[in-house]
Amino acid sequence: MSTETSGRGEASTRERFVGAFNSRASKLGITALPGLTWLFLLLLAPLTFMIAVSFVSVDTLTYQIIWEPTLENYQGLFSGTGPFWETAFFQSLMLSYGIAAVTTVLCLVLAFPLAYLLARRSGRTFKIVIFLVLLPFFTMYLVRAYSWYLMFGPSGVLNRTLLKLGIVDGPIAAFNFGVPAIIVGLTHAYFPYMLLSLYASLDGLDFSLVEAARDLGASRVGALKDVILPLALPGIISGSLFVFVPSLGAFITPRFLGQGKVLMIGQLIEERITSLYAIGFGSAASMFIVLSIVVAFALAFRYVSIEELGGV
């Protein structure tokens, strides 16, 4: 709409529009309400419904929901031929926690030196390094998982290359599909989240504090422990969350880098849902992911605010 041609009609629309912003209620209504409606319809309602479905049973033939509260779905997760820790669900849950935890630690250890270096340097080199880090980050997740899929496996690039170079006689087990491959894939996928979170908190850090600590006689390790780490804590925590949470619910990476040898919880749920439309099982199992996330965030919020979490 060009204002130069503002005739009588447009001026009045304009006045009405401006007038709409005069009262507090309408200001809020116009700004907050559309988003709220959307979130309510497409986030809150589906999630609430999912919680409800996890407590009711579903007719296996018609997929009609029988609205009677039951714990059947949850019992189903943990009942099998043996004790509960031998059920597929429990094993896959623990395996997922383990993989997500190792991935998080690995990302933290790998990202910290680079984030520190980036925070201390600037200029052309810095720009190139940032570009080289961001490019894989913006590259489709699926493409990155696939690129590791090419590397691993008995006849993957890693094994074939080692064989060709005569370093090994047969395929190395560590380069086969399985848990190590998944951890590498997830680390590659979520490493940038950690790096950027760390960089965000280290970048705002006043490094003269470190110099001051060193002048006052702190050792290098002492300065790292007492000055840098506490100040970088929000970045460490938010970075860890943004690695841990998606790793826990990962689907593509374990699917391709596990090749059926590893069943993470995301895959287990997907399998039951797509092959059986077992929405009761899927909902109940999803609650464990949701609950884990709630706990992780509740712990994190003791140290950081939601704005600080918004890093990535």
Place this chain on the structure above:
Amino acid sequence: MATETDTETGTEVESGSASVFDYERREQLLKYGLYVVAGALLVFLWIPLAVMMFLSFAVNASTIFPFKGFTSAHYAATFADGALLTAVWHSVQIATLAAAVATVLGVLASFALARYDFPLKETYRTFGILPMVIPGVVLGIALLIYFRTLLPQLFGIVIVPGFWTVVLTHSVYGFPFVVLMVTARLYTFDESLEEAARDLGADPLTTFRDVTLPIVAPAIGAGFLFAWIRSFEDFIRVYFVKGTLNVLTTSMFSMIKYGTAPKMNAISSLIVFAIAVVLAVAMNVGNVTGMVAGTEGEGE
């Protein structure tokens, strides 16, 4: 304090035995150590992608050895694949629509969050960020059940999973990215600029158009871009709510599943090239690092 004694002994050792030369050498070693670690990380980030790009030009598309020479046949085959191109087109349409919806809703919500006080504001903010945090598997399944079971059974609304359900899903998924970017910008915004415009006689709408919008526009653009990319690269949410529709990621998924490496390498490499160009442009135009890292650094 335990740390105090630690540092004291540390200095004693250092000043007692180490000369200036030693100190400098250690500093150098540390510096080079840091560079070596950084270099190794970049190699780690790039090696699988580099191998994939190399293989996209190789006759044998699945592994480097045995190497049988170069070819551009895989690219030709990719461009000749009509179904794949249709899927790409769907992805582009969905990403654009979903990001547009997310941007409109997100910008409005950002103003509410940054400018006004209202009850349950923090709850609103938390809910707004939730779509980004909830794992794709969970959101995908929740929406699948919602579209297929709840809406028809309880409300009699039938939305057949397909194009529009994916757009709806991604519009809610992209929302937090816009909100985070735009609120961050609004918080650092000097509101006295708006007051000055008002004092000089501009009405609220003119103030918004001439003062507020130009300042917030880069953040809106970045938010849109992020929401677009998230939608374009999303697999798991689409996978559940797509019905029979095929988008780029779901096509790629079946390519990997059924082992058609040549086309997969080619299209993946093309995507890396495209993103490299866009990113290089974006980094020279705007403060991408600041946007991504959430530190709205003014120094660029």
